[in-house]
Amino acid sequence: MLDLRTLECRTSVRTTVVGGRIGIRIGIGGREIVEDRVRVVIAEDSVLLREGLTRLLTDRGHDVVAGVGDAEALVKTIADLDAQGELPDVVVADVRMPPTHTDEGVRAAVRLRKAHPGLGVLVLSQYVEERYATELLAGSSRGVGYLLKDRVAEVREFVDAVVRVAEGGTALDPEVVAQLLGRSRKQDVLAGLTPREREVLGLMAEGRTNSAIARQLVVSDGAVEKHVSNIFLKLGLAPSDGDHRRVLAVLTYLNS
């Protein structure tokens, strides 16, 4: 069973759907064999956290190419790496960094996404703001993540999110999604969804694939597909195949 899904996902990684954790590695006898090493640059001013993140990602078999302490250094490092033809797959950046300790991380992320469309950017913060999410997602939801720092506690899920973003997927924090859902002016339409459909909508907005949603809710892929098409029907959205386009459609809908 493992083998089949792995194969399926490994092929899908480079096409459209990102397979999530099962696509990344196979556990054999307690030892992990890394299938797809992701190259990461970490920007975080707290040395403690930077080292923690590095340890966590390295432990999962990924490459931490560089760790920097502020936004300027981040942009410069990425430019240098790009010049050498070694652009990393994903940047994990803190929102608040020196010198002003405000939203340097978000601004640097937006700049990087413009300059390097292939680069995944995962922004971490002590608190999430729907406004920052909107700024990050402006234009495209390809390779964007925005998570609470607390999420690093769930090591697996966090590493999954990093990999997902690295491979062009989306990872939005459930809190951002909750804010979007709560703030949306289309409450009457949302009220028309069944509780299960709302749950699926939330997970979809977080950037998860159908199979990941199925695993989370412990239902079959078919059931999720049915929910998804129902949701799209009720919201009056055109069904779309690509996950990240789907996320964007949902977010645009909620934000409008």
Place this chain on the structure above:
Amino acid sequence: MGKTPAPRRRRTPWPGDPRRTTLELRLNRRRDEENGTESMATEYGHGYGYGEEQSAGTGHRLPPALRAPFEARSWREFGYVLLSLPLSIVLFTWTVTMASLGAGLLVTFLGVPVLAAALAGCRGFGALERARARGLLRLEVAEPEPLRMRKPGALAWMGAVLKSGTSWRNLLYTLVQFPWAVFSFSVAVSLWTMGWTLLTYPLWFWVFPAYAGQGGIQLYGDEHHSVYLDNPFEITVTALVGLLFTLATPWIVRALTTVDGLMVRGLLGPSPLSARVVELESDRGVVVDTAAADLRRIERDLHDGAQARLVTLAMDLGLAKEKLHEDPQAAARMVDEAHGEVKTALQELRDLARGIHPAVLTDRGLDAALSSVASRCTVPVRVEVDLPARPAPAIEGIAYFTVSELLQNISKHSRARSAAVDVWRAADRLMLQVTDDGVGGADASRGSGLAGLAGRLDAVDGVLVVDSPAGGPTRVIAELPWRT
């Protein structure tokens, strides 16, 4: 540096300010209001920055008494008196004419506008007079409060002009200044001309025998007897008397213009009440700013400290959880590290809580709280708190943080071997003194923590005085209202 004796300190924001009282006089320090900073004790003795011009050309060999007639300052003051008369005539005429016209017309609808015009004119003259005093007497008088108009329009403007106390005080100035200007003009011009005339008498006494048919100036004369100043002795004495007058005139003129200065300051400047309002407004700004800054600091401390540590901790525990089955030994090591992290996080939270408000201060008051602060200082600190009762909680808090900050400064910068904290009550003031035997050179004006402290104290009508000559020792005294 030649200093003329006449100028005095003149920089309290308003004369009745209760804050600039005992402490300042006792320590003979001053606050430099013009720079908006707490001036330091170390600069005492550098002069008052007022009336210190050097007399042109005469050098410093002459004593001030002999130099005065040639000093630029004397000439400016004399010029002020000369200008006063024509100006005061204009002002007085304007006021008397317009005010009586306005008052006479009050029964018709014309009275009020005329009266308003009279007052507006007085305000304009007031501005002119302030400028004249600033230019010639070097007297800095702040603008009075502007007109407060609720809504635009000519009617509202008239109402505002008529209701403004400043307008009426300016009107009073034009009335009071006139007789004084006449008096001081007469005195100054008579003394000045007489002085120079008599002083130069030896140069022109020959005019009398040559053209007037007499020996010299006639001092006394009737049909039988006349006294003329014609022999060399009399001429010399005359010249000496002239010299005395010439030397005395500048001081007399200075005394006269001092009265002018008082009038300008008292009647054309901002009223004490409005000065106090301006001061309170700025104090309120400081309070709001410091409160916001404190909140930002606390948020920053939480964000960078405990929160970051807890995130790392969560991450470590997450990793350990994953490892639990695969590699129990590694997991145990991680849990161990996480345990250490928790303890550090707790410590940081405790420090942060103490930084917001120490519990012991609420429970036991300043004595216990200051002892606790002192015990964390890197140098031995003697603490003596002699208070009959506890002051208001807000005052206690400010006193605590003042001492805490000062002790931190001592730890960081002073290189002191010992320090002492004294707290006592003097009438309705809470007094703090923090001394150390370190290197000194502390300066509140250089945007340091001391400036922040001074601002905080100022906001509750407190005073901070720093006496810290280079080489030490340093003594900082703070005075706070008691407010039970």
